[in-house]
Amino acid sequence: MRIGLFTDTYPPFINGVSTSVFMLKKALERQGHQVFVVTINPESLHYSFDEDNTVIRIPGLPIGIYDYRVTSVYPLKAVNIIRKWKLDVIHSHTEFSVGTFARFISRQYNIPLVHTYHTLYEDYVYYITKGYFDKPSKKIVEYLTKFYCDNTANELIVPTKKIYDLFREKYNVEKNIYIIPTGIEIDRFYTENVNKEDVLKVKKKNKIPDGCFNILFVGRIAQEKNIDLLLDAQQMINKKNKKINLIIVGDGPDLPEYKKRAKKLGIDKNVFFCGKVPWEDVPKYYHLADVFATASTTETQGLTVIEAMAASVPPICIDDESFRNTVVDKLNGRIFKDEGEYIEIINDLYENKKELSLLQKQARLNADQHSSKYYGERVADVYQHAIEHKKFDNYGVIGKIVEKIKYKETKNETSRRKPKGLSSKKRSN
Numbered sequence: 001m002r003i004g005l006f007t008d009t010y011p012p013f014i015n016g017v018s019t020s021v022f023m024l025k026k027a028l029e030r031q032g033h034q035v036f037v038v039t040i041n042p043e044s045l046h047y048s049f050d051e052d053n054t055v056i057r058i059p060g061l062p063i064g065i066y067d068y069r070v071t072s073v074y075p076l077k078a079v080n081i082i083r084k085w086k087l088d089v090i091h092s093h094t095e096f097s098v099g100t101f102a103r104f105i106s107r108q109y110n111i112p113l114v115h116t117y118h119t120l121y122e123d124y125v126y127y128i129t130k131g132y133f134d135k136p137s138k139k140i141v142e143y144l145t146k147f148y149c150d151n152t153a154n155e156l157i158v159p160t161k162k163i164y165d166l167f168r169e170k171y172n173v174e175k176n177i178y179i180i181p182t183g184i185e186i187d188r189f190y191t192e193n194v195n196k197e198d199v200l201k202v203k204k205k206n207k208i209p210d211g212c213f214n215i216l217f218v219g220r221i222a223q224e225k226n227i228d229l230l231l232d233a234q235q236m237i238n239k240k241n242k243k244i245n246l247i248i249v250g251d252g253p254d255l256p257e258y259k260k261r262a263k264k265l266g267i268d269k270n271v272f273f274c275g276k277v278p279w280e281d282v283p284k285y286y287h288l289a290d291v292f293a294t295a296s297t298t299e300t301q302g303l304t305v306i307e308a309m310a311a312s313v314p315p316i317c318i319d320d321e322s323f324r325n326t327v328v329d330k331l332n333g334r335i336f337k338d339e340g341e342y343i344e345i346i347n348d349l350y351e352n353k354k355e356l357s358l359l360q361k362q363a364r365l366n367a368d369q370h371s372s373k374y375y376g377e378r379v380a381d382v383y384q385h386a387i388e389h390k391k392f393d394n395y396g397v398i399g400k401i402v403e404k405i406k407y408k409e410t411k412n413e414t415s416r417r418k419p420k421g422l423s424s425k426k427r428s429n
Contacts, residue, residue, distance in 0.1 A: 006102035007093040010039040020182045027376025073100040089383045103152045112386035115153035155386045159301035162321035183375025189310035199287045213244045216289035218304045221252030226295040235265040251276035286311035310367040314359035332362040
């Protein structure tokens with residue numbers, strides 16, 4: 001198959017969606033498919049292409065939320081290249097910007113569209129509204145989500161049952177919904193594939209002391225990740241034990257505030273903020289840790305949990321549906337309901353090395369279920385179904401715009417084919 005992946009984020013940009021798309025591309029290529037990527041240029045306002053023209057980076061403008069950018073929904077320069085790719089299927093990984101562009105291309109050239117829903121947008125409304133008009137704003141988000149995921153996509157993929165239930169029960173989506181957990185290249189996190197000397201260099205660089213029990217968080221540093229709980233718990237933990245540290249890897253809008261909070265809580269000597277880390281260096285940070293912790297309830301899946309497991313680092317997760325398909329309490333990790341339970345688990349694993357060792361071994365074993373190979377195979381099956389059962393509805397505004405584009409293209413093509421010297425009206429002899 002000739003497959004087009006359309007995404008707003010792609011390496012070198014680092015986040016869950018970016019990692020997911022990059023892993024999917026590699027997994028599909030290993031199956032023998034030809035894979036093309038359309039994304040936003042995160043570093044300049046110019047187009048860029050890779051050497052073999054399989055990745056197009058479209059100029060984008062920053063929107064003031066993290067490092068995200070938006071681009072034109074119909075960049076002509078990109079259209080001319082994509083048309084030559086002769087795609088069999090399009091897979092969009094965003095609802096907006098490049099995602100809208102994917103829908104135009106799908107409709108214009110009758111290419112089936114598969115969509116993966118990665119982000120719970122309702123949990124991010126406050127970044128735009130700042131607390132005002134939250135209810136009507138969430139209604140708008142709900143409408144747009146339903147439009148992009150139901151009306152404009154042939155097939156829909158979600159990473160967990162939590163998101164499946166959202167679409168079935170709240171959004172009343174009736175089309176096919178496939179639950180396919182996102183896969184990762186788990187082997188790059190394996191202990192045997194990470195250089196121990198590099199890990200020691202990272203440890204030294206961040207001034208993390210030896211002989212301590214380290215808790216790791218990796219992710220965006222923002223309020224929806226509930227890092228407050230980890231910091232508040234760390235204060236209680238360090239009152240009794242100064243040998244337990246919290247390592248926080250990532251960047252985000254609330255990083256300065258969390259640094260101030262750690263200092264105010266008197267735990268700044270036990271909390272290490274490592275900032276933004278290059279994609280290729282991320283595995284080294286997992287190997288600094290004894291356990292991984294997250295209190296976020298806004299995840300669609302939580303890829304960092306799988307990364308931790310692949311590195312033999314047991315995840316300690318808040319009780320949320322996003323993690324239940326991955327983490328089995330007391331088998332490959334631990335689940336907590338509140339701050340008190342979290343503190344008990346950390347103290348228990350610090351004291352009970354045998355239990356910690358068992359969790360570490362099982363975490364590594366269970367990580368294999370989330371390989372990018374298995375992910376790519378299941379997604380390819382959805383592509384095949386979309387191709388065999390493709391159906392194109394004239395969906396509202398997008399359909400009308402595409403019809404105008406097609407009309408204009410046909411008119412221009414007819415004009416180009418006319419012999420020189422002939423006017424639009426037939427000449428008389």
